[in-house]
Amino acid sequence: MLTLEKRPSPSRAWTIATPILAVLLTMIAGGIMFALLGKNPVEAIRTIFWSPLFDPNVASYSRPQLLVKAGPLILIAVGLSLGFRAGVWNIGAEGQYIMGAICGAAAGLALYPMEARWLIFPLMVLAGALGGFLWAMIPAILRTNFRTNEILVSLLLVYVAQSLLASMALGALRNPEGGGFPGSRNLSQWPSSANGELIAGTGLHWGVVAAVVAVVAAEFLLRRHKLGFNIRLSGAAPRAARFAGVNPDRLVILCMGISGALAGLAGLFEVTGPSGQISIDFASGYGFTAIIVAFLGRLSPVGILFAGLLMALTYIGGELAQFMLGLPSAAIQAFQGMLLFFLLGVDVLSNYRVRFATKGAA
16 A cells, blocks of 8 residues: 655655656656547657757747747746745736736837837836736735735736736727727837847847846845745745744735736737737736746746746647647647646655555554
């Protein structure tokens, strides 16, 4: 009979091994799913993980897209990880991502067609961060003042943000020269707001730079700053944190604010670059996928950097598999969800040992 025996302290070896094991189990389970759909599982896995990087027919397009997709995932996941470490569960990063895009685009379009990139683009960046920050403050203030559940409030606000997005695309931000079609002007074609490639052919833009800066800053914060110690202590031992003088309400406001601002920045960099405009279908699910990235990276900034690149690879490879093999998009989404499922499943081995025991002893 199998039993679980709690370890005296989490196993460092298993903590490192569980993300790798989760990826392998995802490949196996995903291969079975693809086979049930009538597709060659080996070819499907190869298309998702190998072709975007090494297939000469598609790699020239796919490699730059790796950074384009990874940038917002890493930026959002870093912010979420700080809250998750402190026991603050912001599940509404998708809404903050949307609001950052709306606020940033609105700030730029208010000055259209003025040509002053040195002024307009930084103003849009600030507006995007502020939009995400203010949207995250709603669940933060409700929790600190009325003890509501930030998980539910932040999640429900995603649907409010999506409704506002549709309203903006059809109303206040709609392109007056667009022939009545929904959507704003194309910000990526306006020099004052365009977030184009910094190095041609690489996919590197300001959003990717911001993601790398966020990783470095978060790593320094967690390892070298008192605030980082308070965040880790609050998540590991809330009572000890209170005895140490940590104000839990202030920490909620801070963590929610940081994660909201970073999600808003991700939305701003996306709407001024790869997406190009506010549209009804602008919401891409990055805010939800970033939760998987955060846990796959073990809530470590450096781990999130690699996890974001891996998840971006599944995005690009998934699109290739849909086009080349005819796999349905729902199967690719399920494949990505398996990563979190298996990670949470095998993560139990970090804190528990599996023991064999006789029925009587059990």
